Structures are given as C-alpha cells and as structure tokens.
Amino acid sequence: VVVGGWKLKLCRLCRPAGDGCGPSVLGPSSGTLSSLGYPGTYPNDTVCEWEISVPRGNRVHFRFAELDFENSNCQVNYLRLYNGIGPERSEIVKYCGLSVKVKELIESTGNQVTVQFMSGTHRTGRGFYLSYSTTEHTDLITCLDKGTHFPEAEFSKYCPAGCLTSTEEISGTIPNGYRESSPVCVAAVHAGVVSNGVGGRISAVNSKGIPHYEATLANNVTSTGGTLSDSLFTFRTNGCSGRLGLESNAVADTQLSASSVFECKTGFGEDSVWAPSGARLNKAGLPWASYQLDQRQWLQVDLKREKRITGITTTGSTQREYQYYVSAYRVLYSNNGQQWSIYREANSSQDKVFQGNINYLHEVRNNFIPPIEGRFVRINPTLWHQRIALKLELVGCQITNTGWFKNKKQRTDVRSPSLGPHRYVMRLIRLYVHLWISHCGSLDLSLCFCCRLVEKHEAAVALQDGGDGGFRSVQQQ
DSSP, X not given: OEETTEEOOOOOOOEEEXXXXXXXXXXXXXXXXXXXXTTSOOOSSEEXXXXXXXXXXXXXXXXXXXXXXXXXXXXXXXXXXXXXXXXXXXXXXXXXXXXXXXXXXXXXXXXXEEEEEEEOSOSOOOEEEEEEEETTOTTBOOTTOBGGGOOSSXXXXXEOTTGGGOOOOOBEETTTEEETTSBHHHHHHHHTSSBTTTBEEEEEEEEEOOSEEOOOEETTEEOBOEEOOSEEEEEOOOSOOEEOSTTTTOSOGGGEEESOOEEEEOTTSOEEEEOGGGOBTTOOSOOEEOSSOSTTOOEEEEEEEEEEEEEEEEEOOOBTTBOOEEEEEEEEEESSSSSOEEOOOTTOOSOOOEEOOSSSSSOEEEEEEEEEEEEEEEEEEEEEESSOEEEEEEEEEEOOHHHHHHHHHHHSOOEXXXXXXXXXXXXXXXXXXXXXXXXXXXXXXXXXXXXXHHHHHHHHHHHHOOSSTTEEEOOOO
C-alpha cells in the first residue's frame, strides 16, 4: 500500500475467520483456541481458520487439551495445522477421530501458523481445545490442566493467554489456596498472578487441604465454595500485596475526595451525608455515593507518595436498606493530580473496564497486571445499580530505590558501553574542565589534560572492542 509516497507493508494479525470458530484469545506470544460449542458437540458443516503470527525469530508450538472428532469421515471432520499463512503454507499435521490423545508439543518451523478446523455432518464429537505459545516456553500447559496433574511439592509452568474461555470451575481463593481439582491457569487468573489477556509463568506449592474453600469473585473469575479435600495449591507471589491504608485509617479523610457527594434526609429528618470518608472497606456506616448519576463521577485516593499498586477490592453500600453498588469502572492514576492516565492492560490499546460488584454486600477483587505506579488513584464508575456507591481498599507496596530502578529497566531498551566505568570517567573530565576554567582561567592546560585522558580512554576501548562496536545489550529482566 502506498500512502503519501511511502510504501507501507500491512501486517497480518492473529485472527479467526469462518462460522465454526469457538471462543478464542490470541495474545502476542500465547493463546487459546476452541471449536464452536466446546465442550458440547461441535456443529455440522462449519469451517474456521485462525492465522497466528508471533514476533519474527520465534516459532510456535501447540499443546492439546482435547481432540474429539467423529471419525466416520476424516475428509470433512478434522483439525489441521500449517506452517505459514496463505497459498504457500505447508501442512504440519492433521487430526481426526474420537478421543485423540496428543501428549507431545507440536512445533512450527517459523513464526506464522494457520489452524484449520472443518466439520461435516456428524452426530458425536466435542471438537477441540488447545493452547499455543512461542517455543521458549517449553513447560506450556493447557487451560484444563488441574492441580492433580502436578503432584510434586512445588511446580512452575507457563499458562497461555485466554484461559477464561474454559468452562471448568475452580474452588478457593488467595491466600488460603485452591482445591487440587481446580484448573491451575484459571486459578492463576483468579489469584491475580497472570492476566487472561497475556498469560505468563506461575509458580505453585502443594500442601495439605483445608476443611472449607471460600467462594469469591476476582478478575472476572468466580470461584465456588468447597468442602474438605486431600490437598491444595497456592501461588508464589512477589509479596507486593499489602493493604495501603483505607481500612486501617492510615489514609486520612483529607486524602479522600470525590466529584460529588450524595446527601439526603433520613426517616427521622436528620441529614445523611455519603462522604468520601465512608469509602473504607470493612468499615461500618454509609459508603461514598455520588450526587450525580453519570459516567463523569469519581472517587480519588491520595497516597501522599508514589506507590506500586497491584490490586483493588470493592464492595457496594453494604447497607441492606440501600442496595447500591458499582458494577463496572475504570481506574485512572497520576503522580501530580493534574495529568491522568487511564489504566490499560499490557499489549492493549483499549482502556480497561473492570468488573465491579454483583450485589451491595460481597467483596470483588481486581488485580493490576502490570501494576500501577502513582500517588493518586481515581475510580471512575461506568455502570451501577440504582446509585453510584462503593467502599474500597487498594493493595500494593512502597517503591524502593532498587525496585524503582529495576522497574525502569523493564520499560526501557538499554544499551551501555562494554567499558561502562569509562563513561563516568568522561563525565568527570567535563566536570574537571569546568572547574579548572572557573578557578584558573586556563583553557589550554585543561584541554591538554582532557585530551590525554580521552586518548587513554579510546585506546582502552579499542583494545576491548571485539567486533560488537564496543557495546553490549543489557538484557531486560
């Protein structure tokens, strides 16, 4: 395509096409695909193709959770994988038949793959459910793999993006743990250790089961209650999950503000003010509620200093006589209270809308992956029941110098000289020249001294310049 004299190459994105495509999530380096209607019987006479592209230099491999096609006619009921996209593609493998077991990873030769699903007339068969990732994740698992599949005391696996397409139930919550029958990757999304849109690595520990598993809603996943089990698994985390002070009153009332405040008269004629100071999780009394009912309302928390914020827990009014709650919201953050950013997930260009509460009483947790770093946080309700009203707590941790600089390194592609200390020598030279001129007024002597140091520096670089330009890439952690 030629635009304004420039020749632009349009990139193919991961995308499904056809009438037999089931729920699928195709992330930048991993994803999940399924046939229409899975885990029910797939429909007759359908077709679907997914075109998957991962970054150049990578290959793709696939792990199958289930393959189940009626095998009366393998010409029209099958799943086929191809190397490449378009007319030049070549077949990797073709599957048909009921209850096909594929334990090994199926690998492509390049960074582009086509997945083709075809169905004819049939009576049985659940279709397919699979996961893929780039090949460096050799321990990729599927969204259906449960804790019982990993009996070792500790295990680390790679979860693909898209495991919320699974219909399997989990039981439990953090920090108590998840029943061993729970799908590991779905539980990991619920726990907030990976996001559904990106996936990621999890580390888990098996231990003895507990008498009861709590039912909670978190990160769009509902866990069910459960009774005693033989074992459970819990996830290792980075420890940045402390409460940031609303419930404990470490955040003062003056640090809470809002776009508007609802006021009314009680049945006894007394004034009732639903102030921001009431927006504290697990505190008795009225919550914050807005006067206006529109999508421009907000509740603001000033943490007084920049912090790393990894999650939020909300409730509705908690008042039986006032069954108000926020069912969806956005999160904004700022360092100065003037310029605001709307939270987005990694690799997304869309503002994240969080699932809020489903009733006025019970808590709902959402995690920020990646975490927010900021001083000010605003909750901006987009949907509500009867009236905008909520209580909340933020979780996270302080930003230490070590953590801050490490985090900065994750954001930036850095290249540094192989003789790093000499870079600082050059800075000292500049400072020396400045001071010499200021105190002695002799530019000639300064330049002479400077030139000799530069010559020594360049000679040292030349001795160790081994063909990489005297630079090394700093690997992002």
